[in-house]
Amino acid sequence: MRIQKGGIEMVKIGDGRYVIGFDDGYQLGKTANYIFDNGVHMLGSVEPTLKENSLFYEGEYFKVGEGRAAITEDKVSSDAAMLRTMAAIAMELGSAGIRRAEVVLAVGLPFSDYGRGKLGLADYYARHGSLAFSYEGDDYEVGIAKVVVCPQCYSAIAARLGNMKGDYLVVDIGSKTTDVVYVHDGLPIESRSITIEKAMVKWMKEIQREMKVQTGKDIPEDEVMKVALKEGSNLPGAHAELIRGMLRERMRSLELELAERGYSMDYLNIIYVGGGALIARDYAGRYRSHAAYDCDLCANAKGYEFLARQLVGKGAA
Structure with missing residues (x-):
């Protein structure tokens, strides 16, 4: 699943770098302009039949954005978060016809985890400072010039605090x-x-168990979510x-x-x-x-971009 949210407006600062906010949720990935499922599936060295949601990186093909990934204790102990981030960057840049760019990557952590987790998350992304990959058949060369880690929730309302x-x-x-x-x-x-x-996610699992008890039926999570969202x-x-x-x-x-x-x-x-x-x-x-x-x-992702722009410079183009 992928949803585009309105027209694409990218934040570009005075030195030519682009600010890209990515809210890497445990159910959905969100940029300022896109929402997609957070599932990551390794396909190996064989090119997939369909290019949709396909990412090629370091000799391996992946599907990024199909289904929900399992919840983990953190996002820095595997490459899955990085692969989702590459897909997110490609969606934002690709929509503007950009294939090579230096970016300021703005990401987030839960509010109470921010102090103890921000250095580890920044280091995780900084280790992948130069990226060469293909997404849906298009080649990208992306340099992560700076990583800005923001607190979730606060970011969603940062622009209106005044x-x-x-x-x-x-x-x-x-x-x-x-x-x-x-x-x-x-x-x-x-x-x-x-x-x-x-x-x-916890609520959905609890409701699935209760529905099994009350109806004898195994109700898929996505059907529960459809009811929840009307x-x-x-x-x-x-x-x-x-x-x-x-x-x-x-x-x-x-x-x-x-x-x-x-x-x-x-x-x-x-x-x-x-x-x-x-x-x-x-x-x-x-x-x-x-x-x-x-x-x-997309409120947090937009907030990450707002905060990153305040940090790295006022010159938005």
């Missing part, structure tokens, strides 16, 4: 974790910001309603945990960002009167 007066709770329900950033008068308060081990599903109406009820339970559980962790949910302005905002919008209810939903799945 307008956030008062107290806000920014919630990013991701695939593996939920990041929560507390903002006071436009300033993130790190001591009140957390990462919770509750997120979409997309077309072939599931019986009664099964879909059960899934919707389970999603409401999980949103209530997340809201309760936030309240138990000391957040005054009755009074705070709440902003849900990213893909999880779609679930929050449709299945949360108690705090709707003071909650907002930024449902742009």
